[in-house]
Amino acid sequence: MHLNRTGPTLRAAVITIAALIVALVATVAFAQDSITFDPIAWGSNPGLALTALIGAVAWLRQTPLGKRVDGPLLVPAVTAGIGAVGGALLEVTGLLTLEHFAAHPDPWGGVLYGLALAFSAVTGVSLFNYGASKLRPERQPSAVQWVVDQVRALVPLPSLPAALAAVAPLLAELAQSEAVLTDDLRADLQGRLLTLLRKAGLTGVDL
Amino acid sequence: MRRLGIPPRIITLFAALAAVCLTFPACAPIAGEVARAVDNSDGATLTYAHQGLAFDPGLTPAVGVIVRAEGGNLQLLEVPDGATCTVTTTRLDCRLGTVTATTTVGLSGRAIVANATWRRAGSSAVYLTFARP
Numbered sequence: 001m002h003l004n005r006t007g008p009t010l011r012a013a014v015i016t017i018a019a020l021i022v023a024l025v026a027t028v029a030f031a032q033d034s035i036t037f038d039p040i041a042w043g044s045n046p047g048l049a050l051t052a053l054i055g056a057v058a059w060l061r062q063t064p065l066g067k068r069v070d071g072p073l074l075v076p077a078v079t080a081g082i083g084a085v086g087g088a089l090l091e092v093t094g095l096l097t098l099e100h101f102a103a104h105p106d107p108w109g110g111v112l113y114g115l116a117l118a119f120s121a122v123t124g125v126s127l128f129n130y131g132a133s134k135l136r137p138e139r140q141p142s143a144v145q146w147v148v149d150q151v152r153a154l155v156p157l158p159s160l161p162a163a164l165a166a167v168a169p170l171l172a173e174l175a176q177s178e179a180v181l182t183d184d185l186r187a188d189l190q191g192r193l194l195t196l197l198r199k200a201g202l203t204g205v206d207l
Numbered sequence: 208m209r210r211l212g213i214p215p216r217i218i219t220l221f222a223a224l225a226a227v228c229l230t231f232p233a234c235a236p237i238a239g240e241v242a243r244a245v246d247n248s249d250g251a252t253l254t255y256a257h258q259g260l261a262f263d264p265g266l267t268p269a270v271g272v273i274v275r276a277e278g279g280n281l282q283l284l285e286v287p288d289g290a291t292c293t294v295t296t297t298r299l300d301c302r303l304g305t306v307t308a309t310t311t312v313g314l315s316g317r318a319i320v321a322n323a324t325w326r327r328a329g330s331s332a333v334y335l336t337f338a339r340p
Contacts, residue, residue, distance in 0.1 A: 186333065190322050205318070207259065
């Protein structure tokens with residue numbers, strides 16, 4: 001039983017299941033030859049175009065030039081720019097066949113198509129990131145810092161050096177561990193607390 | 208009363224408790240007060256029952272329940288279904304798992320002090336309470 005690790009375990013399970021589903025879908029899609037690098041289809045298949053746009057922006061941000069592309073304004077702006085230019089190229093080259101966009105004069109139908117893709121990409125990625133942040137394990141603060149902070153908060157200033165000296169062994173112990181509160185560690189700490197209080201004079205009950 | 212919202216905090220409280228206790232020249236009179244101050248229950252209780260310790264989870268199930276006890280001449284009389292308990296003559300460690308209703312660990316001994324920690328489903332917060340008569 002490791003219920004104290006339920007959160008991370010659940011997240012790991014969800015991520016694993018999601019990865020398996022993605023792998024399964026991708027395998028099926030590849031087997032059916034429905035995933036192809038087909039720029040020509042970008043003008044007729046918004047799904048492929050959207051994937052390509054997201055990939056292009058992600059790739060750009062990995063490059064030395066694109067490392068500056070960050071933040072809630074610049075990323076959508078760059079995405080919109082790439083989308084607009086790409087959409088315009090699709091329309092100018094006659095590859096944009098989607099009725100609603102192709103009906104507009106060159107290159108504005110393509111620009112509109114690209115902007116629509118960019119909006120979808122930014123919104124979709126934001127939603128994905130939001131969901132991913134919920135699955136990501138919470139960052140644990142430093143246990144050592146917490147100990148020091150709490151001692152500082154609970155102990156009068158004149159007694160602080162003595163208090164820190166008293167918990168020095170525990171600080172040293174925590175400093176060399178991740179201090180993840182497993183069941184065993186929790187039980188151990190409970191026991192140490194009882195021992196401490198008994199030594200301090202906490203009276204027990206006869207059963 | 209300080210809420211143990213994240214795992215390291217419980218370690219912190221134990222450490223802080225040690226610091227406070229060891230800082231005072233006369234610890235004994237304040238030990239009970241310290242125990243009460245650290246107590247961080249969200250409605251669950253641990254009580255001394257007739258030859259046992261009774262854990263009541265409150266309105267909602269408690270998960271990952273651990274009951275620890277110290278005393279003299281401890282004897283484990285009854286282990287609740289699904290629980291895993293280890294006992295020596297001075298210490299008891301019971302992992303009760305998920306507790307939905309009042310669960311009693313059969314125990315006898317002298318001068319027993321005990322505490323329990325648990326979580327709630329969907330939360331990483333750890334709660335702590337000490338046994339009360």
